[in-house]
Amino acid sequence: MKILIADDEPMIRELLRATLSRDPRFEVTLVPDGQAAIEGAREHQPDFVILDVRMPNVDGLEACRTIRDELGEGVRIVMLTALGQDADVARGRAAGADDYFIKPFSPNQLLGRVYEVAGLAA
Numbered sequence: 001m002k003i004l005i006a007d008d009e010p011m012i013r014e015l016l017r018a019t020l021s022r023d024p025r026f027e028v029t030l031v032p033d034g035q036a037a038i039e040g041a042r043e044h045q046p047d048f049v050i051l052d053v054r055m056p057n058v059d060g061l062e063a064c065r066t067i068r069d070e071l072g073e074g075v076r077i078v079m080l081t082a083l084g085q086d087a088d089v090a091r092g093r094a095a096g097a098d099d100y101f102i103k104p105f106s107p108n109q110l111l112g113r114v115y116e117v118a119g120l121a122a
Contacts, residue, residue: 006037034058053081068096
């Protein structure tokens, strides 16, 4: 399964790569912002996308809308962000996110959420 991760914090990107790379079924691509997420989605056609909301160039909500419009319902999208108010979650869902995960996070909980959203056995 191809997973695209977009977060402007290099440490978060590397933590996510390390966590998800434990599963040999996952091929992980990292990008630093929303514009790169859109371009990466077009190029790599991922099965799963993890997006931060607050990123430079294009924010995660706009990237989510664009990726959803271009790749359709077949791609699973999870927002991973520190913005955790009910209104923030509603905006993420309205943009097309399948799930919304709040920072700070436990890597094992995130991995479990990826399995759940993707419909995979751990």
